Amino acid sequence: MAAPAETTLSSSASDAVASVEMPRAARRDGTIAWVSRITFLVVALAIPLLFKNFVVFQFTQMLVYAIAILGLNLLTGFNGQFSLGHSAFYALGAYTAAIMMDQYSVSYIWTLPAAGVICFVAGFLFGLPALRLEGIYLALATFSLAIATPQILKLSPLEHWTGGVQGIVIIKPDPPPGVPLNQDQWLYYFTLAVGLLLYILARNLVKSRSGRALMAIRDNPIAARSMGVNLALYKSLAFGTSALYTGIAGALGAIIIQFVAPDSFTLVLSIAFLVGLVVGGVGWLPGAIFGGAFVLFVPNIAEGVSKGLSGAVYGIILILLIYLMPTGAAGFVRAVLSRLKS
Amino acid sequence: MSEVPPSTPPLLAVKEVAVRFDGIVALDGISFEIQKGQILGLIGPNGAGKTTLFNCLSRLYTPTSGDILFEGRTILDRPAHRISELGLGRTFQNVALFQHLSVLDNVLVGGHAKSRSDFVSDALRLPATRRGEAAMIREARDLIAYLELSEVADRVVAGLPFGTQKRVELARALASQPKLLLLDEPAGGLNHDEVGGLGRLIQQIRDDRNVTILLVEHHMGLVMSISDNVVALNFGKKIAEGPPALVRQEPELIRAYLGTGA
Numbered sequence: 001m002a003a004p005a006e007t008t009l010s011s012s013a014s015d016a017v018a019s020v021e022m023p024r025a026a027r028r029d030g031t032i033a034w035v036s037r038i039t040f041l042v043v044a045l046a047i048p049l050l051f052k053n054f055v056v057f058q059f060t061q062m063l064v065y066a067i068a069i070l071g072l073n074l075l076t077g078f079n080g081q082f083s084l085g086h087s088a089f090y091a092l093g094a095y096t097a098a099i100m101m102d103q104y105s106v107s108y109i110w111t112l113p114a115a116g117v118i119c120f121v122a123g124f125l126f127g128l129p130a131l132r133l134e135g136i137y138l139a140l141a142t143f144s145l146a147i148a149t150p151q152i153l154k155l156s157p158l159e160h161w162t163g164g165v166q167g168i169v170i171i172k173p174d175p176p177p178g179v180p181l182n183q184d185q186w187l188y189y190f191t192l193a194v195g196l197l198l199y200i201l202a203r204n205l206v207k208s209r210s211g212r213a214l215m216a217i218r219d220n221p222i223a224a225r226s227m228g229v230n231l232a233l234y235k236s237l238a239f240g241t242s243a244l245y246t247g248i249a250g251a252l253g254a255i256i257i258q259f260v261a262p263d264s265f266t267l268v269l270s271i272a273f274l275v276g277l278v279v280g281g282v283g284w285l286p287g288a289i290f291g292g293a294f295v296l297f298v299p300n301i302a303e304g305v306s307k308g309l310s311g312a313v314y315g316i317i318l319i320l321l322i323y324l325m326p327t328g329a330a331g332f333v334r335a336v337l338s339r340l341k342s
Numbered sequence: 343m344s345e346v347p348p349s350t351p352p353l354l355a356v357k358e359v360a361v362r363f364d365g366i367v368a369l370d371g372i373s374f375e376i377q378k379g380q381i382l383g384l385i386g387p388n389g390a391g392k393t394t395l396f397n398c399l400s401r402l403y404t405p406t407s408g409d410i411l412f413e414g415r416t417i418l419d420r421p422a423h424r425i426s427e428l429g430l431g432r433t434f435q436n437v438a439l440f441q442h443l444s445v446l447d448n449v450l451v452g453g454h455a456k457s458r459s460d461f462v463s464d465a466l467r468l469p470a471t472r473r474g475e476a477a478m479i480r481e482a483r484d485l486i487a488y489l490e491l492s493e494v495a496d497r498v499v500a501g502l503p504f505g506t507q508k509r510v511e512l513a514r515a516l517a518s519q520p521k522l523l524l525l526d527e528p529a530g531g532l533n534h535d536e537v538g539g540l541g542r543l544i545q546q547i548r549d550d551r552n553v554t555i556l557l558v559e560h561h562m563g564l565v566m567s568i569s570d571n572v573v574a575l576n577f578g579k580k581i582a583e584g585p586p587a588l589v590r591q592e593p594e595l596i597r598a599y600l601g602t603g604a
Contacts, residue, residue, distance in 0.1 A: 026496075201465040208464035208471065209450070209457055209478070212443070216451045219440035226400050228426035228455025228518065237461055283442075 032337060040289075044192055048185040057256065058296060060188045063195045064253045066292030069276040070195075070202055070285065071245025076274075077283035078206060079238040080218030082135065084270045085126075085142030088149040089119045089243040091265035093250025095153065098168040098260040099161050108173045108255045112194065115251035116244045123243025127236035146267040153262035167261025170254065187256050194252065198245060202285055205241070214238055246273075279321060281330020290329035294321075351414050353378045353522055353554050354399075359408035361394050361578075368394040370578040371408065376522070376571075381548055381555045383569035383586070385562070387598055390575040392558045393435060396526050399556075400432050401425050412522070426455035431520030433511045435527045441500040445491055445510050448499055449482040452517030482517060488550075489513045489543075504531050516547070522554045523547070529561040537561055541568045566590060574598070 048056045068090055075081050096118050097111035106114075126145070133141050153162050162168070175186035205211050213234050216224035225231055254260045276295040280287025302313035325332040352375035361369040369391045376382045384392050397403040399410060401422040410417050412428055420428070431452075440448050457478055463471045486495045489509050494502060499510060508528060515523055525544070529537045541564050548555055559565045565572060566586040574582040574595045582592035589595060 204467045205461065205465040208467070208475065209454065209459040210461050210464040212447055212451050213454055215443055215447075216440045216454075219442055220438050222402065223434060223438035223440065224451070225422045226402070226426060226432055227451050227514070228423050229451070230423045241461060 032340070045189075048181070048188045053182065053184040056184045056188050060184070060191050060256050061253070062289075062292045062296040063188075063191045064249050064256065064292075065273070065276060065295045066288040067191075067195050067198055067252065068246045068249035068273050069280060069291040069295075070198060070288040071242045071249065072273050072277050073280075073283065073285060073288060074202060074205070074214075074245065075238050075242035076277060077281075078211065078218065079214040079235065081130070081235060081238060082139040083142040083242070084139050084267065084274065085145030086242075086246045086273050087265045087267060087269035088145040089123060089246040090250035090253065090269060090273075091149050091153065091260075091262075092122055092243075093119050093247030094254035094260045094265070095162060095168075095250075096247070097251035097254045098170050101170045101255075102168050103161070111251050111255070112248050115247045119247025119250075120240040120244040122247075124236050124240030126243070127239025128232070130239065131232050131235055142270075143267070146270045150262040150266055153265070162262075165262065167259060167264075170258050170260075172258050173255065191252050191256065194248065198248065199285065199288075202245070206285065210234070210237075275318065279318075279328050281328035281333075284328070284330035286333075287328055287330050350377060352376055352411075353380075353413060354556070355411040355414075356395070356399075357409045357411065359395065359398060359405045359410060361391075361398060361403060362406045367578050369398070369405070372575065372578075372580050373408075374573045374580065374583060376554055376556060378521075378554055379548065379552070380570045381544065381557060381568055383565035383572040384556060384558045384575065385560075385565055385572060385595075386575035386581075389577075390598075391578040392575055393526060394578075395575075396432065396524055396558060399425075399430065399524055423455075426518045426520075429519070429521035430524065431515035431518045431522070432524035433508075433515050433526055433528060435530065437504070437507045437511055439499045439507055439511055439514070442498060444496050444498055445486060445502075445513075446479070446482055446495045448510055449485055449513045449517045450478055452514035453478055453482065455518050482513075485513050485516055489516075505533075505536050508532070512543075512547075516551065516553075519551075520553060522556060525555060525557045525559075527559055528557070529559055529564050537564055540564065544568055562590075 047059050051059070068086065071089075072083060072086050075083055093115035096115040097108065100106040100111045100114060101108060126142075130138055130141055152158070154165050155162075156164065158164075172183050173187070174183060175181045179186060181189070206214075213224065213229045216227065216229055217231055217234055221231060272295045273291075276291030277287070278291075279294045280289070280291030298317055299310065299314055302317060303310040305313045354376040356372055356374050358371045358373055359369055360367070360371050372391070372395060374382075384395070386392055394403065398405050399417075401417065401420060404418065412430060417425060417428065417430070440451060443451070457474060459471060459474065483492075483495065486492055489512060491506070491509055491513060494506060499507060502510070508531070512525075512528070515525075528544070529540055532540060544555060544557065545568055547553055557565065557569065569586050571584065572582070572586050572589040573580060574589060574592065576594070576598040581594040581598060582589045
């Protein structure tokens with residue numbers, strides 16, 4: 001696989017602990033990091049006020065994909081485990097939200113923690129047997145998860161819950177009373193808030209003792225073990241946490257689309273996450289937003305260029321991107337930043 | 343266990359350790375002891391079983407028979423990830439650093455076993471986590487300064503010269519505050535001047551940090567000049583043991599290295 005070389009990109013930036021005697025270069029990095037953050041926030045907050053409802057909905061969908069890619073990045077980029085099965089966790093989160101809202105009239109807000117917990121448990125348990133598998137073998141094991149999921153969702157014994165082939169239609173939530181936003185704007189801000197929270201938690205995790213243990217396992221499992229890192233525990237936790245993120249993304253996806261059906265959660269979705277991960281930058285958390293944008297918008301752009309050959313156009317765009325930015329958006333952003341500095 | 347304990351129990355006792363892989367005898371009943379504060383050199387030609395023994399000590403391998411006692415207690419009932427917490431640190435033959443992490447992060451992982459945290463408090467960055475992290479970083483920076491690595495502390499390991507990487511590995515091993523430090527060919531790949539410096543460094547670490555050292559090394563000059571005791575292996579058997587001055591005259595050792603007679 002492509003070596004995840006981006007992990008230490010901002011290890012010195014804005015680290016409160018290291019700020020005691022932070023050299024000038026690091027302080028400048030910190031400034032750049034804050035400028036990018038504030039720019040992102042301003043743009044992100046302005047989007048619903050500038051665009052029509054459908055476009056706002058698309059941006060919401062982009063954020064949902066970004067959250068899923070964030071989760072995949074924790075697993076693949078930071079812990080070195082592959083997954084072609086994240087569509088299964090996305091589906092599990094989506095159905096958790098849909099069933100809770102449809103059958104038990106639970107508020108959409110509470111479906112997110114539920115989806116997160118259920119997917120964490122599922123991911124952790126799947127991570128345990130996956131411990132024995134490395135690289136492409138793990139990819140194959142998770143592949144089977146992705147293949148099985150749509151069929152399991154269609155099974156007739158589960159139909160009472162899942163709605164079988166028909167799926168479940170849910171009602172679009174209204175903004176809280178007194179909030180002067182329409183439904184699409186509200187869901188956008190809601191998703192943005194959840195995404196930012198999850199991003200901050202991921203960032204904290206990656207920069208902590210636990211995160212270093214995950215990266216140590218990725219870089220050298222034997223040495224990590226000799227340093228006292230419990231491989232089984234950390235790899236399973238990585239799987240669980242990754243599934244938690246993707247499951248919450250799935251729940252959000254169900255809420256904003258107001259519909260779940262088995263065929264929305266095929267292997268293609270897993271691969272889309274993987275593509276988004278690589279395009280954004282493996283091992284670079286902010287890359288998720290670029291990955292999400294790619295997953296959502298590039299197929300539309302390809303279709304706009306040629307309806308009949310949209311797949312080929314998509315492929316060409318992808319190849320061009322990989323050729324121009326071999327380490328994804330991460331490398332591109334880095335290059336621009338170093339240009340800015342000099 | 344009815345033996346009378348000696349006046350000073352050894353820090354490490356290797357007892358009749360044998361390792362067989364598919365009929366190949368890698369270690370054939372090796373026994374020796376290390377006293378606290380010693381530097382013990384483990385020597386022998388390629389394939390003598392030195393690294394196999396090391397891997398038994400860090401529980402990457404399980405001996406087919408025999409026992410390994412650390413501070414009088416067996417370590418064979420522990421998995422590999424629970425060896426570091428006992429106070430057994432190690433380096434690897436060809437440098438096994440975390441290549442995409444910074445020097446500081448590598449050293450911080452070295453301290454993994456003597457710190458505690460969990461995913462939830464790490465993700466939330468709770469006050470206790472912050473304090474723990476700050477203390478760990480302070481200690482790691484001290485260690486980095488001790489090994490004269492401060493200039494590269496925030497650099498990613500992958501691009502650093504080999505000799506520097508070896509010192510990073512030493513810093514990482516010391517981060518667990520080991521009582522016994524296992525060094526697997528620390529002089530490998532170093533030039534003549536660097537080897538001299540390494541010898542002084544190892545002695546200095548022993549004296550400053552109260553660390554006992556087990557040194558596997560090909561470089562005879564280094565082993566003989568800094569070791570208190572030497573154990574020589576050949577074909578999985580112990581062929582000599584004692585102070586360097588005596589061991590170097592051992593006919594079997596000379597034969598093993600020069601390949602004459604036999």
